[in-house]
Amino acid sequence: VERGTLVGGPSGGLRVYVNGGGLFVGADGVEGVEVLARYEGEGLVCEGGDAAVVFCRVGDGAAVLTGPHPEFDAWRLDSGAVSGGEGYAGVVASLREDEGKRVEFMKALLVKLGLRVNEDGGEAVPALSELHLSDARPGQVGEMLASWREAGLFTTDEQGQEMLKGEANTFTLTQPDDLDLTSLRAALPTTSTPSATPLSAKPLTLIPHSTTPPPATLTPSFNHSSYFENLTTTALGRTLLYAPTTTSTTTLLEKNPTLLSRLPTGFTVTATTQLAGRGRGTNVWVSPKGALMFSTVLRHSMQLSNATAPVVLVQYLAALAVVEGIKSYGKGYEKVPVKLKWPNDIYALDPSAPTTKKPHNTIPSQETPEARAERERKKYVKIGGILVNSSYTPAAPTSNSASSGSFTLTLGIGLNLSNPAPTTSLTHLTSALHLGPPTPETLLAKILNSFETLYTRFCRTGFDGYFEKVYYEAWLHSGQVVSLEGEGGVRVRIRGVEGQWGMLITEEVEGGRRWEVRSDSNSFDFFRGLVGRKV
Structure with a gap:
């Protein structure tokens, strides 16, 4: 490690894990590049240097x-x-011996990037908790369990313990009447011990509450x-x-497809902390307390x-529901400045x-409406x-219809309620409006x-004029001018969303040609004004 x-x-x-990674040849001679760590040992260093x-x-x-x-x-x-x-066990043991140094090194890398990290080493990763199953209708949980048994x-x-085995998880069924619920929480581990065992392999305690919801205690x-x-x-x-703590609300559902197929429409999973929250592509993160995280079937x-009602448009309804849910939370919440970023961000x-200041050589009468709108967009951050x-x-x-x-x-929906970083939180927004904080x-x-x-x-109606009106009122992109990277950087203006496949409708600023851009990538970034068109 280069201390300088x-x-x-x-x-x-x-000692850290390496899996075919290379070195940066000639890095010491490249302007603007700093070497932070170097390889040591035979086979890792060559004539091009040792920059790791x-x-x-x-x-x-x-x-x-x-x-x-x-x-x-x-x-x-x-x-x-x-x-x-041969010798693999010793290699793994040596890597584990340096686990503390690895964490220290990772923290230093993040600080180098200008990020803030916990000075005290941070809180230990919490252990997976018990799961509480309840229903608004008394007796419904018991009926659902009976159908699963059938x-x-x-x-x-x-030992006579009833177990529900899914493809990824095993759930041990524990009836509330059979134990002291408070002592159960005390008996569960509070932190996760380092282990090679995947989180999904650890049995989970499922507690059904058939008559009344779980007590607040x-x-x-x-x-x-x-x-x-x-x-x-x-x-x-x-x-x-x-679940107070789980891997991911979406993973619990999707990775146990047999159980998923038996769940009623509207079945919802929520958690206070996620250890492996899922995003687009392969994005995974730890979601701490202070966020609203849930998945609905x-x-x-x-x-x-x-x-x-094309199924691809359901994601747009979900985004719109988040905005409307926030604005209908209570008196004054209709003023909370939340918007949609196409296709599925809040x-x-x-x-x-x-x-955001206007360019120094621009007077008010010369600034275009598009420029003013763009200045306002840059004040928005993801929550x-x-x-x-x-x-x-x-x-x-036996069905006669192929359709x-x-x-x-x-x-799956995640929303930052009270965490001040990395951007802002809903509580920060409501505080600025002198409103009480929202509860999950x-x-x-x-x-x-x-x-x-x-x-x-x-x-009933599909994505009709009503949906177009409320959706465009809630999104950030009306009239925005961006560039299509896949078309040589041609400048286009965003016109709306196509109502059959959910693609973004754009129109050339000079010439009037139209393009429809798919919503299956993360390359749409309105801060850069670029749209990656996938074909």
Whole structure:
């Protein structure tokens, strides 16, 4: 580790995981590049140098490039793997010995990038918690469990413990009447011990609450009574699975497809903390307390999708429901400045953002409306995101219609309620308006209420003029001028969303040609004014 360029890193060297990573040839002679760490040992150094990790400036930002994997936790490796070969167990042991140094090195890299990290080493990763299953309708949980037993989803071990086995997770069923619920929480581990065992392999305790919701003393971070009192839906969110700490609300559903196929429409999973939250592509992150995170099951028929309500547009309804749910939270919340970023992000006007100044040589009468709108867009920051995954179940063989199958959708939504970093939070916004902070229970109910209303109408009318009006009022992009990278940088103006496939409609600024841009990538960045067109 180069102490002269990397402040706060471990003294001396450290051992980290390498999997075919290269070195940066001639890095010492490149202007603007700083070598942060170097390889040591035979086979890792060549005539081109020994630079293993480098820092460089990129535009207004910076990047750290690394050949090895300092982000990789050696406890994820199985020291007993036969495929490791001779001496593999010793290699894994040596990596684990330097785990503390690895964390110290990673923190130093983040600080080098200008990020803020915990000075005290941070809180330990919490252990997976128990799961609480409840329903707004007394007795419904018992009926659902009975249907699972009839379907053969439960097994019983030698001790008579009932177990629900999914493809990825095993759930041990524990009846509330059989134990002291408070002592259960005390008996569970509070932190996760480093282990090569995947999180999904650890059995989870499932506690069904058939008659009344879990008491607030058992789930102090989520008040079930408040949630159900604010819920006005007929289906969405009526059945709720809550976990203080879980891997991912979406993963619990999607990675156990047999169980998913038996869940009622509207079944919702929420958590206070996620250890492996999912985003677009392969993005994964730890979601700390202070965010609203949930996933909801929705079934949408192929026939309905082909007729009036294309399934691809459901993600737009979900984004709109988040905005409407926030604005309907309570008196004064209609003024909270939240917007949609196409296709599936929630942005907010940062109350701490400095006033964006006009170019020094521009007088008010010369600034175009497009330029003013662009200045305002740059004040918005991301506070939430939406991930909608789908699977298709064909119709039964006896069906006469090839289009009578259905999609099972998992709507995953995350929204920052109170964490001050990395951008801003909903609480920060409401505080600036002198409003009380939102609670996860009430906001979850409000969003589900809005979504069910929107979805019911959508199934009847499709993405009609009403949806166009409310969607465009809520998004950031009306009239925005951007460039199509795939078309040689041609300048186009955003006109709207196409109502059949959900693609972005753009029109050439000079010439009038039109393009439709797909929404299946992350390359649309209105801060850069670029749209990556995928074909």
